[in-house]
Amino acid sequence: MFDLGWSELLLIGIVALIVVGPKDLPVMFRTLGRFTGKARAMARDFQRAMNEAADEAGVKDVASDLKNATSAKKLGLDKLQDAASQFEKWQPGDAAAATEGEAKPAPRGPETAKMTEERAEQARLIRERSAQVASDRIAREKAAQEAAAAASADAGQAAPAAEGAAPTDTPDAGTKPADKTT
The missing domain is CATH 1.20.5 (Single alpha-helices involved in coiled-coils or other helix-helix interfaces)
Structure with a gap:
């Protein structure tokens, strides 16, 4: 107090x-x-x-x-807790782990095996196609970079040659044509 x-x-x-x-x-x-x-x-x-x-x-x-009415056993929460703990321990495809009261895994028949093989083949094809598309894209990007580098190199060499040379098909603006008097 x-x-x-x-x-x-x-x-x-x-x-x-x-x-x-x-x-x-x-x-x-x-x-x-x-x-x-x-x-x-x-x-x-x-x-x-x-x-x-x-x-x-x-x-x-x-x-x-009230205490009895809200007990975990009366509400079924104990069973829910048991089911949750069994789910945490569950390993898919492990038939030995299945006990009474648990869902048993479906047996694998020839159709299931066939579907598994088909899916594996489809996954392999998808991986191969993805790799091919990626390598094609890389090759295109590399070719574009090389072309851009060659174009910039050609432009750099052509510019100095053009500055020193005079055009031959057009007369100079500062000179007059020669007179033909004889």
């Missing part, structure tokens, strides 16, 4: 010693002890009276009924 530590109790004792005095201090503590004892006795009587009233009203019966 009260959260008093040793330091608080020591402070209260010192204050009581100063206020009450050393002569009357034992009488005060005795009176305080009797009062505390009577308060505790009244609290115990009240608690006992409340418990008796609850017993007469049938609260314990209702509480036990």
Whole structure:
């Protein structure tokens, strides 16, 4: 109820010693002890009276009924928990692990084996085709990069040659045609 530590109790004792005095201090503590004892006795009587009233009203019966009604066994939760633990331990295709009450794996017949082989073949073909498509794409990208590199190299060599040479089919704008006078 009260959260008093040793330091608080020591402070209260010192204050009581100063206020009450050393002569009357034992009488005060005795009176305080009797009062505390009577308060505790009244609290115990009240608690006992409340418990008796609850017993007469049938609260314990209702509480036990509620507890039984919500038990895991009554609700079937124990079976659910068992099933969950069996599922966690289950290994697919392990017929030896199947016990009574568990679902047994379907037997593998010739049709199942045939379907398994077909699916494996389809998966292999898909992997091969995917690898082929990827290698074709890589080859196309490499060829495009080489063509771009060659084009940039050709453009770099053609530009200096064009700067130094004059066109031969067009006359210079700064010269006049020669006169033919003889």
